[in-house]
Amino acid sequence: MEASFPRIGIAGAGAIGCTLAARLACSGRAVSLLARGATLEALRRDGVRLTDRQGSHCARVTASDRGAELGAQDLLFLCTKSHDLPALLPSIEPLLGADTLVVPVINGVPWWYFLGERGRFAGQHVEAVDPGGRLAARLAPPQLIGCVAFITVESPAPGVAVTSNPLRMVFGEPDNRPSERLERLRALIEAAGIEARASERIRDALWTKLIANLTSNPLSVISGATLEEVYSSPDLHELVCDLLHEGLLLAAAYGARVELDPPGFLARGAAMGAVRTSMLQDHARGRPLELAAIGDAVLELAARLDIALPRSREIIALARFCSRRGRPR
Ligand SMILES: NC(=O)C1=CN([C@@H]2O[C@H](COP(=O)(O)OP(=O)(O)OC[C@H]3O[C@@H](n4cnc5c(N)ncnc54)[C@H](OP(=O)(O)O)[C@@H]3O)[C@@H](O)[C@H]2O)C=CC1
Numbered sequence: 001m002e003a004s005f006p007r008i009g010i011a012g013a014g015a016i017g018c019t020l021a022a023r024l025a026c027s028g029r030a031v032s033l034l035a036r037g038a039t040l041e042a043l044r045r046d047g048v049r050l051t052d053r054q055g056s057h058c059a060r061v062t063a064s065d066r067g068a069e070l071g072a073q074d075l076l077f078l079c080t081k082s083h084d085l086p087a088l089l090p091s092i093e094p095l096l097g098a099d100t101l102v103v104p105v106i107n108g109v110p111w112w113y114f115l116g117e118r119g120r121f122a123g124q125h126v127e128a129v130d131p132g133g134r135l136a137a138r139l140a141p142p143q144l145i146g147c148v149a150f151i152t153v154e155s156p157a158p159g160v161a162v163t164s165n166p167l168r169m170v171f172g173e174p175d176n177r178p179s180e181r182l183e184r185l186r187a188l189i190e191a192a193g194i195e196a197r198a199s200e201r202i203r204d205a206l207w208t209k210l211i212a213n214l215t216s217n218p219l220s221v222i223s224g225a226t227l228e229e230v231y232s233s234p235d236l237h238e239l240v241c242d243l244l245h246e247g248l249l250l251a252a253a254y255g256a257r258v259e260l261d262p263p264g265f266l267a268r269g270a271a272m273g274a275v276r277t278s279m280l281q282d283h284a285r286g287r288p289l290e291l292a293a294i295g296d297a298v299l300e301l302a303a304r305l306d307i308a309l310p311r312s313r314e315i316i317a318l319a320r321f322c323s324r325r326g327r328p329r
């Protein structure tokens with residue numbers, strides 16, 4: 001019997017892209033990676049390397065910086081930072097066939113948030129993450145499956161990913177319907193050793209993750225704190241609780257059911273340990289921060305409903321200031 005999704009592509013071979021690529025390749029799937037520069041060289045030379053709770057894994061992959069060399073895929077994971085997507089669009093064009101299923105493994109408010117569901121803003125794009133709506137015009141349901149990654153991972157060297165926490169992913173159709181392809185995707189990821197769940201309310205998972213990012217990512221840049229420190233330091237407690245309540249308020253206003261008790265949330269966050277958020281990793285490397293998706297887009301959604309998020313606005317502005325000022329010396 002032919003395997004489900006015979007051609008699997010991954011665009012963006014950083015921490016998340018390498019984690020997915022290594023797990024899929026080690027489960028026997030052929031994976032094609034769209035990568036560039038030093039990462040492309042490392043992947044061609046050494047394959048993709050992952051150290052996780054199951055041990056160290058290394059696998060050969062097909063890698064190229066030219067989409068045409070990889071060709072149309074059945075399944076394409078997008079694993080870049082959110083702000084890199086508009087520029088990525090032309091590069092992934094050759095990977096997109098008429099039936100390619102696209103799965104963005106990307107934090108923050110997705111460009112497709114208002115696509116595929118009914119409601120007051122149905123069909124609109126999110127300007128902060130999709131200026132002019134180019135992404136919404138090219139990558140829309142039914143070509144998309146929503147995804148939320150509950151993962152913490154670093155890439156200490158090109159082509160290498162290291163994680164010490166469990167790997168969990170949630171997938172869902174943007175229109176919330178169950179589907180056969182959703183179940184096939186879930187099964188593929190589960191078979192690769194990543195805990196995978198199919199959801200009929202993907203936006204609930206999106207908000208849960210967004211609240212984790214809103215409470216930790218910008219603050220980690222401002223303070224240099226690890227997740228353990230963000231969620232357990234008495235000095236940060238009041239601020240984190242304020243951010244949490246703002247996130248919960250906005251999620252509820254958008255009709256999300258986020259089942260999250262604040263003490264349990266803080267305890268789970270602290271238990272992630274001394275790991276750096278992806279935003280703090282970017283800041284340490286002097287790279288742009290994902291503040292549009294995790295910050296501005298949240299404020300854009302709040303403004304649509306006339307909701308003020310004063311604490312979130314402050315920490316987003318502070319993180320932007322730190323980013324413009326430059327990396328810590
Ligand atoms: N790291 C984590 O713990 C988690 C991250 N996430 C989210 O996952 C997403 C990916 O994050 P992460 O893997 O950490 O990010 P990384 O910065 O580690 O990886 C992104 C990769 O995309 C590559 N890339 C960007 N543009 C292009 C392009 N045009 N062509 C080819 N490659 C390109 C980058 O290449 P180059 O280096 O050359 O720029 C880089 O290798 C983000 O939205 C993040 O917030 C979600 C959960 C946890």
Ligand SMILES: CC(C)(CO)C(=O)C(=O)O
Pocket residue numbers: 107151152153212213216217276277278279
């Ligand atoms: C680890 C976590 C959950 C922190 O918010 C994350 O998603 C990130 O680092 O971007």
